[in-house]
Amino acid sequence: MDFTKRKLPPEVAPYLRLCPIESVAPYSLMVAPIYIHLAKNFKYLAVKAPLDYFTQDELVHYKPYKSFFVPPNADASLRFRDAGRQIRALLHWEPVQAPGEPVRLPPAPFEISDAVLRILGPLFGGNGQVEAFFVAVLANEICDPLPPSAISAGRESGVLRFESAICRSAWFVVLAVLLGNFELRYLSQSRRAVFDLGMGQVPEADALGPEVQELVSLVSELKIDSGESKVSRDWFEAQGTILGRKLAARIQRSITELADPEFEQPSVRGEGGFIDVG
């Protein structure tokens, strides 16, 4: 993914986030540009772009640097990352049955759906739109990680295509969750299938069910090739399809009931992002 600052001056050091290299897993997608500190040159040099990944060899190579540095605008992604983790935990959740206490039923689908919207809703902000990059961060936490082979093969076939496939598959996951699909395995499989489709490959048989195809066709309409597009409630409404109407209705509820007035919708562009504008 494109970003502006390939090098950072030493003055930004107090604002950078430190990330120990040991904590970085290979083939996990980065949520921001990653820098290393060149002590002799007194500057920070970018080694990875957002939505890029480190291989095992690269991590070994950079190990002498001990830490990576992440710009402060990565914080904007953290809320999405945390939301993703919460949703994953929610979909896994089963009530603990203490002995001697009344039986606690696991939550019904509509209860999970409500809880998920309460987590996702505020992220859509007051205008009901969110950028694809942050959706990718969110979906990456909800689903199982994509297999390294798929990631490396995808990126080798073209960075833009790879990022587009990542974003589309991420949108698919979020929309599927909004529509009430709460089976993690199903979400992960479908995401992989959509990713493969985005990469021009034929997904595994039965990986794309009929309901998935409808959603895929909706997602394919999204303009997310640049990785920075915003998708809003109005866009879904304008599609005029049943799925569009369903999604628009859910996002509408998040706007009217769950929007956080203090939450500023993040963007990869501009001051808070990593792509300078103007």
Added chain:
Amino acid sequence: MSDEKPPSTVKKRALPAAFGVAGIVKEGSHIFYENVFSSRHLGRISDLIVARLKDSGTNERGMRSMLMHSLLEACEQQITGKPTLLECGLDDELFAVTVCFQMDADDAPNVQAFQRKLAEVDGQTGGVPFEGAFFALREHAHRFFVRIQPIARRFELGAVLYFAGPPAEGDIAAEEIDLDLGMRVEMVLVPDGEVPGKHYADYTELGDLDYVKLLATDDPGNLVVESATGELIANQIAKSVASSESQEEALKKAGVSSKKAAQLVKAQKELEEAQAWLKAGKPSKEDVEKIAGADPDAELVAALVKGGMAAKDIAQKVKGGKNTEELAQLVKAGLKPEEAVALLKGGNEEAEVAALVKGGMTKEEATKLVKGRKEEQETAAMLVKGGKGGAAKVASTMVRGTGLAEDEEGYGSGSGLKAARPKPKKGLLSKLFGGSGAGDDEDFDIPEDQMDGPITQKVKRVVKVKKVNPVTQQEEIVEEVIEEIVELPKKVATPWARKKVARAKDEDIEDPDQLDELEDSSDQDGDDDEAPVRRKKARTGPRPEPKAKGLGGALENLFGGDEEDDAEDLDDGASADVAGLPKKAKRKKKGGLLGGLLSSDSEEDVPEEDGESSDSSAPARKKKKKKGFLAGLLSSDDSEKEESEEETSDTEAKKKKSGESDEKFERTPAGEASEAVRLVEDIAEGAMSKSLNKLNQEAREVIAQSKSEKVAKWVDNVMAEIMAEKTRLNQMGRQATSSIKRKEVEIKQAENNLKSREAAVQNELKSKERALRNKDAALDRLRLTLNQKQSTIDKLKTQLGGGLGPSAEVKQKGSGSVEVSALQIKLDRSTRQLEEAKKMSTQLSEKVAEMQRSGSATSANAGELKKRLDSATKMLSQAKKGNDQLGLQVMNLQKETATLKAEMNRLKSENVALQQAKGKSGTGDGKGGAGGTGTPAAGGGAKPGAAA
């Protein structure tokens, strides 16, 4: 269902070729949807939908049935792990449900089967997929359909319930399948890849509904309870009225006046009410007033309520004369009605006394009885203050002397607990404490006389502090108590305490108090081994002044100045506590210590004490007496040693008895100095000091008995010598200890040195091994190089053989073969050396490994290894040098070869030129001398010395 009502005016609308309810319900309708992955929670989903749509007028049973049957069928058919989409919607005409799912390729019904079914005539049965679900639904819905997307294997089951009854056939009808019993199912084929078209309906995910409110207000259970409660109340009222009427009639029949019967029935009713209130707990003032009547004695009621008395009791007390039964009895007994009323009302002591006097008692007795009763009541009120009604009742009952609780459930808290509790039975606690009849398993009550020990005190504290209901907390407390009881022996079994108790038992302490005191102190001490010293000091206080001057005083001074004072104190403390040993010793020595001291055979002077001593240390003491301690000390060194050994054995016996393990002995290496160490330890432990003390006492007695200055002086001298001997022994012991310590340190240092040496040798060996490996590798490389060069030389030789003339070839061949053979020999030699070196290195590495395994290589072996290593290194270096030389020679050879090659090329070219010149000259001669102008120059220019 469709057959029950006549067709309505509503017509069937055509089913759209898309999935979902959209198109079945009118545009702008409300559609609810949910994705489910299993049949779990289907009930809750249907609950929510029904709750949401209950106001629409749809029949609940129909809705639930449609939802449940279709969903269950879909969940059964669905591929595991894929969602089933439930949609339901309604408009003003109908309620529709669809469930959409995907089937496995193997399980999917053949779409052609549906189509064939259509072609079949007269409803032949053959089994249609999903027909089970349709049959289940047929009673509740009017229209059934299945939509199929064949390639995607996507199916949708649908059912429609028309509010106005079965619809009339519409203009457009889908293909239909006739099932059994005249049931028809419509079938719609949805084209693959078809995206549902635009349809304007409001879609709501079930999670967006206010499900908490909907499910809470739509609890069918609430409605049932409400209606049933009303019925129950009504029935109960009717029953009670009927029973009271019947009771009244029965009383009337029995001859009771109607007024009285009514009163009795009313009283009974009030009693029941009171009981009901009692069950509810402590009554309020209003409750009591309600029971007692319209105008009760307000102050009395307040006081009683405050006192916690039961509502019924209060009511009876306040109502007084209304208790007709008692009133009648009192009147029968001879009291006037007013007196009886006053008596029953209570508070009128005079009336009560008068009544009792009338009954035949004396006035004093009656007064006493009444006052006593009043006191009892007050006591009961005090006891149950703050307690529950039940407790009050029981307290009152118990204080009155019945001894049995009427209400065992009503335990109060605080001070009322004890009085309110039923008489304790024998239970676990009583067993634990050995009580006679206190403490029930169900009840935690411990008699005061048994609440003495620390455990019981703790129990008391627990009950008091926690203010717990002992019944509920009983198990917990009992567990704690059991734990403490289990811990108690461990506490007693601390080393010092064990020793102390064992000694006390050995010394036959008959006084149980003394033994208890010992055990208590051991309990309190815990694991603090120093405690006895401190306690001893505190207990003994300042050292008593010597009564006898002279020898005794000298001995005191001597001991007082001794460095082992603390150790003596420690041991003396133990012996002073035990106190049995000195007694016996004194009794034994009554026969005359001096005789025992002076004679080497004092056996006769030591009388056996009734055989009472079961002490295992007694034989040792007897043995000592037999030999004569002093004689032993004053005799030769051998006897001294023997004596020390005896003392040691004595000490060991004592230690064994007290269960102590002598760690010092274990730590001290056995050897030459062990005797001295034992002696020192004996001295430190006070075994000798004890004997000397004994001796000192006995000497004093002897001096006091003899009254002879000579004897006194002599004894003084003897004792002085003994003390000198003791001091000398001390010094010897100290010296021995210090020398042992020194030796230990030296041994440790030697061990450390050895270890460091070993480590150094090992490091050296490792480095040598590494060097050997490097050299091996270098040799290998050299060998490779040599081989390459050899092959190069061979190539060159072949080239030379092909290019050079016969003379040169022979020359080159001769010189080259000699050098190569020499080189070959050298190479072979170096290879052999290399192999030898390799062998040596492997041997060395094996030995190193052996040394590492054994971990105890001797320095001699290490030296030998070192030598061998050095020789190997030398050999290697020589081999390396040889190899280097060989390499140089090879280089030179290579250079020579290159020179030769160049020369050969030159010669070749010259040869060619010469041949050309020859040819030309042959032709030139024939042609004339024209060629003579150019070729010579060329010939002359072409190296005149080449021929040379």
